[in-house]
Amino acid sequence: MPVPELDARQIQHLSKVERDRLVRKITNAGEHFLAERFGEVEEILRPLVKKHRRIAEIQELHGLTLYRLGRWKDALEQLEYSSQLTGDIDQLPVMADCHRALGQVESVRKLWEELRMAGPEASVMTEGRIVMAGALADIGDIAGGIRLLEKGPIKTRRAREHHVRLWYALADLYERAGDHQRARRGFERIEQVEPHYADVSNRLESLS
Template sequence: MARRGLGAATGKRVSNASRAWRDAVEGADRSGGAAERSAAPEAGAADAPVDEERRRDDEARAEREARAGEEWVLVEEVRDEAQGAVSRGGQRTRRNRTTPTPVGDLAEEVRLELSRAVGTARSERVERRLREASEDFEHERFGDAARILKKLSDEAPTVAAVRELYGLTLYRQSKWKAAAKELEAFRLLADSVEQHPVLADCYRALGQWAMVDELWQELGAVSPGAEIVTEGRIVAAGALADQGQVVGAIDLLASGWKFPKNPKDHHLRRAYALADLYERAGEVPRARDLFGRIAGVDPDFADVERRLRALR
């Protein structure tokens, strides 16, 4: 469920051609442009007093500091709720971070965790409900999956697989704070970084940039695998772009980057995100080259053909 869930869960915001990446970049462009317009002198006001500029700078700084304070409170609230739910459930069982939980056919480890959490008499029913929720998730029936998983999360708060799947389901419903709570619980229970890209994207949607960076740094330290690290890199770069730091976002995605001879899907996602930023930064030849390389490998990858035509 972790690896397959990651691919499904990031389909609308990170993977699957990064449609939401473009939405986020466009949103950052709009907000950044508004900020720049508000900070810049109006037409005919080239001789605006220096004091007025300082006042605007002070107001902008105060707003950023206030927003940072709100973000910290929210993160603490999310983590406290996750910790509390886990603690109420009793002893936690850690899962090897490299072992994904399968969908459909529950692993023996998951069945044992469920049995310990709810008791032998109720375990068969809970297993069946978890399988049903997994099938609903796989078929993108996220409302149905969420209704099952909410009850299972209350019944078995220490089962990492339940918290993981519930978090991914809430993520697909764009319920960022609730998804972050469940994925923080999964992170605590499983001692895993497998869902860090999804968790980071939740915090990105909430505008909690420090948390995105923290999770990206943890991924870099653990290096769980190329695909997961790439997903995390895309989210981290997206957070920079959201803040108007397009050059920094390009640097993060371009660092050590070379289009491979036999690219996999995560290579194409990284290339697409980088090409998108190149276009935004006005580096049209680089954007055209990358979009062209993607189209050469997979002409049906997202809207790459349309993007390429627009640059010709």
């Protein structure tokens, strides 16, 4: 995610000194997040989320940080709160993945249905699809996960990050299902557009 920008209306009650200090801290936290220094982000945000409960950008960034730290319950609580503040659905896939990590498949399914009915932009929908498919695979329904992913935007003229993530998830499930030919084709497709993506080279080597 980009470095968050605070809504001027939410900080207009602060003095100029307080506003400038808060903006510096949030900018610093955002830069740490992009550099994947999540422990540092959490240290910066921990006192801010309590002090500025109504500033959604702070609450959301903290929730995403907790998610990246593997603190699923805390992340879920924080992201649910930030979503209530904004009415935004962009973090529903992350919330669903928290439920998945906690083994709460029905909660994943509920959020997937909510996302599907809302019809968000393609990248958000695809992330939700990947999480739901993974949850199905977790309970042994690999075929169901494959069917769900195959309904996603597999074909595209210009591959974006969410397309590559979809291809990877699908190739992974093909391999788990024993369909090594399709798995190999999927990983090869990724290698053509993102040669160093994740562990694709190793996956292809193991399938050769």
